[in-house]
Amino acid sequence: LPASQARAGAERPTVIAHRGASTYAPENTLAAVDKAAELGISWVENDVQRTRDGELVVLHDDNLKRTTDVEEVFPGRAPWKVKDFTADEIALLDAGSWFGPAYAGARVPTLEQFMDRLELHHQKLLLEIKNPDLYPGIEEQTLKALANEGWLDTDHLASRLIVQSFSPDSVRTVHELKPTVKTGFLGTPPTSELADYADFADQINPSHSSISSDYVATVQEFDGPHGRPLEVFTWTVNDADTARLVAGYGVDGIITNSPDVVRDALPEE
Ligand code: G3P
Ligand code: CA
Numbered sequence: 001l002p003a004s005q006a007r008a009g010a011e012r013p014t015v016i017a018h019r020g021a022s023t024y025a026p027e028n029t030l031a032a033v034d035k036a037a038e039l040g041i042s043w044v045e046n047d048v049q050r051t052r053d054g055e056l057v058v059l060h061d062d063n064l065k066r067t068t069d070v071e072e073v074f075p076g077r078a079p080w081k082v083k084d085f086t087a088d089e090i091a092l093l094d095a096g097s098w099f100g101p102a103y104a105g106a107r108v109p110t111l112e113q114f115m116d117r118l119e120l121h122h123q124k125l126l127l128e129i130k131n132p133d134l135y136p137g138i139e140e141q142t143l144k145a146l147a148n149e150g151w152l153d154t155d156h157l158a159s160r161l162i163v164q165s166f167s168p169d170s171v172r173t174v175h176e177l178k179p180t181v182k183t184g185f186l187g188t189p190p191t192s193e194l195a196d197y198a199d200f201a202d203q204i205n206p207s208h209s210s211i212s213s214d215y216v217a218t219v220q221e222f223d224g225p226h227g228r229p230l231e232v233f234t235w236t237v238n239d240a241d242t243a244r245l246v247a248g249y250g251v252d253g254i255i256t257n258s259p260d261v262v263r264d265a266l267p268e269e
Pocket of ligand 1: 018045047060
């Protein structure tokens, strides 16, 4: 479906830099946040996990192997799970060299450092609580961290923060602990179950390969916990044709590693 046939009156989807502008800089690092800002992208997605000593850090995998030099720095510590390392140990790791020599020395940021960098650029955060089953209480802890950094003030709550998870229990917990926070469920629930999700999630955020124009329209017919239509942010769309396709479906947001490509593919409003 060409973008010109998008739903009448549909707004241009929000573009969200997935793990930062992760095509161009190592994912979930401050460099990836800076790259998104440089490209003029205000929304950044990240993934939050917890260290052995209870610090929230920004990393996609529950394991440090793929994106750091942990095997060289701590050779005897297999299987190198985030939850088995302290924050000070993780701060020693190089989270950039795997991506390219220009990023040697990039670190795994704490959530606090990540939020500070977003604040510096006046950016917005789509925060994913990753693997909540591994980290009991991470929802409450994340909300406290957000509050401590000023991310639960009126301005951030209104337009600069969404908390999402693949775990419906985790999304529901965030909503119940802090009903003013906008939330998203990652997945593609059957339409027969959307009314249940609409009790605690403001967004349904599915893989782009799992959706159709009809599915998106059906989701948007439900009102979420704040009385507004459910939104759909779809992932991970990295090419212009797919961006135009899902924009034609009427999605509200597109989560992408290449936010410049997606933005430039979308028609002007
Ligand atoms: O934000 C959507 C997307 O991040 C979900 O998948 O594995 O990249 O966290 P994943
Ligand atoms: Ca994610």
